Amino acid sequence: MGALAAVMYREGKIRATNVTFIFWDLVYPLAYLLVFGVGMTAMGLTAPGTGVDYNAFFLGGVLGMASFGIASNTAWSFFMDRDNGIFYEMLTYPMSRAEYLLGKALFNLLIAVGQATTTVLLAAMVLGVPVRWVGVPLLVAAVLMGTAGWFFFYAIFALVIRRNDAFNTVTSVFYFVFLFASSMFYPIEPLPESFRAVALANPITWHVDVLRYASIGVGAPMQIAVEGVAFMGFSAASFAGALWALSREP
Amino acid sequence: MSQHAIEVHDLVKTFQRRRQPPVRAIGGLTFSVPRGCIFGLLGPNGAGKTTTLRVLTTLIRPTSGWAAVEGFDTLAQGVEVRRRIAVVLQETAAELFLSVRDNLATFGRFHGLSPATIRSRIDEVLDQFELEADANRKVMDLSGGFKRRVQVAKVFMVDTPVAFLDEFSAGMDPLLKRAVMARLRDEASRGRTIVFTTQILSEAEELCDDILILNGGRQAARGDVHTLKLLSSGLYDVSMTFERVPEGLEAAIEAYAPLRYRVNQNTAVVTLHEHNFKVLDVVGTLAGLGHVLRLEVNGATLEDIFVELTKARGREA
Numbered sequence: 017m018g019a020l021a022a023v024m025y026r027e028g029k030i031r032a033t034n035v036t037f038i039f040w041d042l043v044y045p046l047a048y049l050l051v052f053g054v055g056m057t058a059m060g061l062t063a064p065g066t067g068v069d070y071n072a073f074f075l076g077g078v079l080g081m082a083s084f085g086i087a088s089n090t091a092w093s094f095f096m097d098r099d100n101g102i103f104y105e106m107l108t109y110p111m112s113r114a115e116y117l118l119g120k121a122l123f124n125l126l127i128a129v130g131q132a133t134t135t136v137l138l139a140a141m142v143l144g145v146p147v148r149w150v151g152v153p154l155l156v157a158a159v160l161m162g163t164a165g166w167f168f169f170y171a172i173f174a175l176v177i178r179r180n181d182a183f184n185t186v187t188s189v190f191y192f193v194f195l196f197a198s199s200m201f202y203p204i205e206p207l208p209e210s211f212r213a214v215a216l217a218n219p220i221t222w223h224v225d226v227l228r229y230a231s232i233g234v235g236a237p238m239q240i241a242v243e244g245v246a247f248m249g250f251s252a253a254s255f256a257g258a259l260w261a262l263s264r265e266p
Numbered sequence: 267m268s269q270h271a272i273e274v275h276d277l278v279k280t281f282q283r284r285r286q287p288p289v290r291a292i293g294g295l296t297f298s299v300p301r302g303c304i305f306g307l308l309g310p311n312g313a314g315k316t317t318t319l320r321v322l323t324t325l326i327r328p329t330s331g332w333a334a335v336e337g338f339d340t341l342a343q344g345v346e347v348r349r350r351i352a353v354v355l356q357e358t359a360a361e362l363f364l365s366v367r368d369n370l371a372t373f374g375r376f377h378g379l380s381p382a383t384i385r386s387r388i389d390e391v392l393d394q395f396e397l398e399a400d401a402n403r404k405v406m407d408l409s410g411g412f413k414r415r416v417q418v419a420k421v422f423m424v425d426t427p428v429a430f431l432d433e434f435s436a437g438m439d440p441l442l443k444r445a446v447m448a449r450l451r452d453e454a455s456r457g458r459t460i461v462f463t464t465q466i467l468s469e470a471e472e473l474c475d476d477i478l479i480l481n482g483g484r485q486a487a488r489g490d491v492h493t494l495k496l497l498s499s500g501l502y503d504v505s506m507t508f509e510r511v512p513e514g515l516e517a518a519i520e521a522y523a524p525l526r527y528r529v530n531q532n533t534a535v536v537t538l539h540e541h542n543f544k545v546l547d548v549v550g551t552l553a554g555l556g557h558v559l560r561l562e563v564n565g566a567t568l569e570d571i572f573v574e575l576t577k578a579r580g581r582e583a
Contacts, residue, residue: 022375026361029372033363033404101359105417108323109376110349 019111023119030093031123041089041127045082046135049074054143068232072145075136076228077200080220082131083159084195087166088187090124091174095183113262117171117255121164128163129156136231148233155230158244162223165251168258169219175261194220199228222247271428271459272299272322276331279317279483291317293483294331299461299476301427304454306470307463309480310576315463316356318480319432322461323353336427352377352421356432356463358413362406366397366416369405373420387423394449395419396442411437418446422453429453431462435469447473471568479575486575494571500540501525501566501574504549507533512556522548525574532559537570 031038049071056070097103106116132155139145170187177183195201197211198220204212215221222243229235279292292314299305307315320326321333324344332339338346361369367388374384392398395415400408405416414437421429429450435443450460450473464470470477471491479486479494487494508515511532519527524538538548545563553561 018378019376022372025375026372029368030361030363100362101355101357102361104325104357105353105355105359106376107325108348108351108353108355110345110378111376112345 019109019115020119020122022109023111023116024123027120027123031127038127041086042131042134044085045078045131046138048081049078049135049139049143052078068146068234071139071143072232073203073228073234074201075139075145075147075231076224076234079132079135079155079159079227079231080162080200080224081195082135083128083162083223084166084191084220086124086128086131086163088170088190090120090167091170092183092187093120094171094174095180098178114259117168117258117262120171121167124167125160125163128159132156132159145232147231151230151233155227158223158226158230161248161251162227165219165223165247165254168251168254171258172254172261175258175264194218198224200224219247219250222250269300270298271301271303272297272305272333272335272461274298274318274322274331274333277318277321277328277333278330279314279321279326280329291483292321292328295480295483295485296331297478297485297488299459301459302454302457303475304450304460304473305462306474306477307461307480308465308467308470308477308572309463309486310465312482313480313576314483315480316432317483319430319461319463323351323430324348350427352424352426352429354418354421354429354431354434356436358410358417358437360405360413360416363404365402365404366392366408367401369416370420370423374423377424377426379424384423391419391422394422394445411439414438415442422449425458427457428459428461431460433463433465435464435466443469467567467569467572477568479572481576487571491568494568495566497571497575501570502538502540502545503562503564503567503570504536504538504545504552505533505560505562505564506549506552506558507560508555509557509559515552515555518552518555525570 052074054071056074094103097106107113111119136147136155140147170190173186174183177186197214198204198218199215200220204215204221207215225235226240226244226247229237229240274295274297277292277295278290281289281291283289291312295314295318307318309315317326321328321340322335324340324347327341332341334340335347336350338350340347361372364372370388370391371384374387379387388401392401395418397412397415397419400412405413408416418431418434418438421431434446438446447469450462454460454475462473474491476488476490477494478488487497509532511529511534515534516527516529519529519534519536522536522538524536527534527536529535534552536548536552538545549561549563
């Protein structure tokens with residue numbers, strides 16, 4: 017526990033040196049919802065087959081996007097640590113490689129929960145999104161699991177790829193592929209069969225579907241359960257991959 | 267428990283890189299370091315010093331053989347090893363976005379120090395490293411030398427039984443370097459084992475109880491400074507300063523087939539082996555060429571031995 021607390025303390029200290037960064041982390045999904053969701057709703061768009069307006073539909077997507085964003089930013093910090101030389105020194109500190117990874121993830125889970133809380137509360141109060149309060153425990157679990165899972169996934173690439181510019185290209189590709197070939201922005205049911213197959217195999221879809229079910233109750237419980245288990249498997253595999261990448265030699 | 271802080275047995279490390287031939291950085295190294303010893307790893311570039319240190323600090327795995335720190339295997343018991351070491355890497359390593367104080371505090375947290383201990387240690391270390399004035403500045407705003415100070419200062423925040431320092435004095439001013447060396451001696455006298463690499467041989471000569479000279483990933487020599495100097499018995503450095511450089515000086519020096527020599531302004535420095543002649547004969551001959559203002563005759567320095575050993579290995583290779 018001491019090592020995890022020490023990594024969290026370090027991450028917190030570093031993040032606290034830039035308050036604007038923390039502020040943006042906390043409000044950017046809400047800002048996205050306000051700009052994008054309100055715009056779409058104003059155009060009279062609804063999410064077909066869901067029975068809710070676009071703002072409500074997009075809440076799960078925006079929470080998923082926020083987890084994805086925090087995860088990629090946190091993984092990018094490996095490059096900063098490398099540039100500062102501290103990365104290798106930290107590998108000689110009294111902790112296991114797993115504690116290093118988990119500690120880095122844990123601090124960002126706190127940010128993610130703060131972010132989700134701000135977004136859900138203001139979405140309910142300002143945009144009138146019909147939040148299903150009974151689903152909050154599942155929502156918190158999905159935010160935690162999602163942020164951690166995507167961080168471990170990104171960490172594999174951040175640790176294996178040693179060039180910052182190459183990693184930026186990878187994240188751009190991931191943003192494009194994972195976010196748009198998923199249920200984040202629109203329901204996948206009315207889409208062509210091939211697109212739907214890709215989206216159903218996309219862990220973002222699994223994650224967003226759970227968030228959407230937890231926040232507004234849209235989705236079939238059995239399918240959500242399967243997707244939830246699949247995402248846990250994805251997170252576990254990503255953790256193993258990140259651990260492997262971190263244990264590789266410098 | 268073993269008497270030794272560090273044990274290395276038949277250690278081999280080969281680096282495999284894709285589409286490149288394998289590089290054998292360490293080729294069967296065996297040594298041990300007793301507790302409370304200041305141990306120097308010396309060698310030219312590419313000798314295997316840093317690779318050896320990286321194995322001992324659990325950053326890399328040996329290809330074969332084993333290494334243990336405080337009785338714990340570096341491969342199988344990495345966390346136990348890391349609990350017992352503090353490391354200064356060759357590359358500058360600091361939390362650039364944090365202040366000097368926060369750098370020290372963070373390091374203390376990792377090593378499980380209580381907040382009160384961290385506070386008192388920070389004051390002590392800031393004072394010793396003359397960092398009080400910069401304590402609240404971000405490290406990114408400091409010069410390279412000061413960043414290095416912060417990095418080395420961290421080692422003195424904690425009481426780990428072993429400290430590894432890879433070329434710790436790089437970028438340090440001479441006064442601070444002296445102070446750090448004194449502190450290292452003090453720590454060793456209290457039982458802490460210090461392992462460091464350096465290319466500055468005077469540092470090793472002054473500081474080390476025990477020296478291992480590496481070359482090509484293998485042991486070239488081992489022992490304390492006096493023992494190593496015996497390897498070059500009969501080797502002398504003669505330094506003579508003339509009123510003006512006499513004619514025929516270089517020819518006269520070359521007649522004695524010195525190992526090396528240089529004439530710089532009025533001073534000639536000659537390193538030679540006393541095989542076939544007495545060193546005083548050489549001094550007499552050279553002194554006869556002109557008016558000598560200053561004369562110095564010394565036995566071999568660690569640098570002489572280092573050059574001899576590493577040159578010899580280079581020829582073998």
